[in-house]
Amino acid sequence: MVTNHEQLAALMNLTDGDKKHDPSAYSTTAVLSALYNHILHYDPANPKSEDRDRFIMSKGHGPLALYAIMAHKGFFPASELTQFLQWDGILGGHPDRNRIPGVEASTGSLGHGFPMAIGVALGLKAKKSNRRVYVLIGDGESNEGSVWEAALLAGDLALANLTAILIDNRSSTRHLGDVAAKFRLFGWQAEAVNGRSEPALVQALATSAADRPSLVVAEALP
Amino acid sequence: MTDSMRDRMGAVVNELLATDEKTAVILADISTNYFQNAFGQYPERVVNVGIMEQTAVSLAAGFALEGFHPIVHSIAPFVVERPFEQIKDDFCYQGLGGTFISIGASYDYGTDGMTHHGPGDVAILKTLPRMQVCVPGTADELETLLRQTYANGSPTYLRTSVQHNKTSRPVTFGKLHVEREGKDGVVIAVGPMLERTLAAVADMDVTVLYATTIAPFDAEGLKTAVSHATANIILVEPYYEGALVQDIAQALRHTPTRIEAIGVPRQVISRYGTPDQHDAALGLTAAGIQARAARFLNNG
Numbered sequence: 290m291v292t293n294h295e296q297l298a299a300l301m302n303l304t305d306g307d308k309k310h311d312p313s314a315y316s317t318t319a320v321l322s323a324l325y326n327h328i329l330h331y332d333p334a335n336p337k338s339e340d341r342d343r344f345i346m347s348k349g350h351g352p353l354a355l356y357a358i359m360a361h362k363g364f365f366p367a368s369e370l371t372q373f374l375q376w377d378g379i380l381g382g383h384p385d386r387n388r389i390p391g392v393e394a395s396t397g398s399l400g401h402g403f404p405m406a407i408g409v410a411l412g413l414k415a416k417k418s419n420r421r422v423y424v425l426i427g428d429g430e431s432n433e434g435s436v437w438e439a440a441l442l443a444g445d446l447a448l449a450n451l452t453a454i455l456i457d458n459r460s461s462t463r464h465l466g467d468v469a470a471k472f473r474l475f476g477w478q479a480e481a482v483n484g485r486s487e488p489a490l491v492q493a494l495a496t497s498a499a500d501r502p503s504l505v506v507a508e509a510l511p
Numbered sequence: 512m513t514d515s516m517r518d519r520m521g522a523v524v525n526e527l528l529a530t531d532e533k534t535a536v537i538l539a540d541i542s543t544n545y546f547q548n549a550f551g552q553y554p555e556r557v558v559n560v561g562i563m564e565q566t567a568v569s570l571a572a573g574f575a576l577e578g579f580h581p582i583v584h585s586i587a588p589f590v591v592e593r594p595f596e597q598i599k600d601d602f603c604y605q606g607l608g609g610t611f612i613s614i615g616a617s618y619d620y621g622t623d624g625m626t627h628h629g630p631g632d633v634a635i636l637k638t639l640p641r642m643q644v645c646v647p648g649t650a651d652e653l654e655t656l657l658r659q660t661y662a663n664g665s666p667t668y669l670r671t672s673v674q675h676n677k678t679s680r681p682v683t684f685g686k687l688h689v690e691r692e693g694k695d696g697v698v699i700a701v702g703p704m705l706e707r708t709l710a711a712v713a714d715m716d717v718t719v720l721y722a723t724t725i726a727p728f729d730a731e732g733l734k735t736a737v738s739h740a741t742a743n744i745i746l747v748e749p750y751y752e753g754a755l756v757q758d759i760a761q762a763l764r765h766t767p768t769r770i771e772a773i774g775v776p777r778q779v780i781s782r783y784g785t786p787d788q789h790d791a792a793l794g795l796t797a798a799g800i801q802a803r804a805a806r807f808l809n810n811g
Binding site for chain 2 (some may be wrong): 386387394395397398402403404405406407409410411412413414415416434435446
């Protein structure tokens with residue numbers, strides 16, 4: 290039973306790993322554990338149920354922790370983890386929605402999933418759905434201009450059914466500075482928490498604003 | 512026909528919004544005048560994102576993920592070339608459907624300089640798997656092709672232009688239209704090039720095929736035409752010349768074939784003028800086409 294991110298990390302060891310993305314995967318374990326154990330509403334037996342929260346891993350990089358927790362939750366057999374990056378497997382170096390049950394969007398090229406999440410959030414509003422969209426972005430990904438296009442747009446649209454989680458593991462070549470303050474200037478609710486503290490992440494993710502999009506900066510220092 | 516292709520786009524897309532609750536429209540500060548009422552009527556699914564075309568296309572893919580049919584619109588370089596990777600990854604690779612409608616074909620913005628020209632749109636979109644590409648020649652044909660491809664599960668690019676033919680043809684998505692038949696060669700005229708091409712080859716004994724679907728190409732239609740005429744193929748395109756050459760070569764790979772590709776040459780266009788002035792400078796008038804076609808048919 291995976292109930293916290295240390296156990297999740299152990300589950301990831303089932304795979305042969307993808308060494309170049311390991312830091313990226315391990316930086317997300319607490320966030321993914323918080324989301325899949327405490328925040329997201331989903332049914333692995335019916336991964337396309339309308340009555341689900343949507344989670345988009347915008348950065349795409351380091352998906353191993355995502356695969357591990359999705360396997361544990363029953364979206365696909367845990368035996369798939371041993372086929373990570375293998376020809377006959379479904380789990381690639383970046384997630385593919387057409388191959389992996391429960392993956393909402395195919396990502397990998399940075400800066401695509403965040404604006405896609407805005408479209409999903411608008412679609413949910415048009416369908417009068419009360420479900421939310423959660424999108425995980427990276428600090429390195431936040432070098433991309435489209436991340437800042439999306440930050441401007443979601444803030445200006447006051448998209449209250451959107452929560453972004455920005456994992457800052459100092460992988461960005463450019464120093465992002467106080468990214469929460471920057472998002473607040475774009476009209477977001479934003480706070481920074483210890484990205485390796487699952488309780489702190491759960492608390493932050495559970496307190497979304499009613500009138501604007503919410504950002505949780507998960508500071509996962511190397 | 513009295514309205515422009517752009518006007519017809521506005522009318523048909525507004526009708527789709529009213530009749531299909533799964534229609535979503537994503538704009539990037541272009542043609543917003545057509546949707547002033549729609550912004551208020553359907554605020555969640557008619558979005559003017561501002562000047563951020565990469566986000567416009569990814570956002571449209573998000574709508575598609577939720578089961579909507581998104582329609583994205585802007586000027587050709589900004590709806591095709593700037594967000595090209597978003598069209599490739601977010602639509603083609605993800606297996607999603609959507610409609611992309613451009614204005615500003617080739618040098619329709621003829622006095623705005625190269626940054627606003629779009630002669631490369633069709634060629635680069637043809638590199639993408641699953642991408643459908645249509646080049647209508649009239650507003651009626653735009654409406655026909657928009658309705659025939661709408662929500663068919665694939666991404667579709669509809670290229671509107673200021674230049675148009677006087678008379679619409681009964682076009683069908685995916686099919687070449689046989690305009691006339693002859694024996695000395697087969698001319699393929701694309702979209703708004705049709706009527707000037709007909710004038711150019713009026714005295715030549717050639718078949719004229721009218722192409723409004725560029726991808727997927729109607730290989731069978733071409734093979735049928737070539738079975739009744741010499742395989743001298745003259746291609747007349749309103750964008751960078753030669754976008755269909757590979758399709759023609761593949762369709763006729765078992766037939767000795769000569770091909771003359773007439774279209775916008777790959778050169779930097781630095782003069783300012785109307786589309787007609789640019790056409791004249793580049794030899795894309797009826798007279799210019801006539802001269803090249805005659806020389807080609809005479810083995811020149």
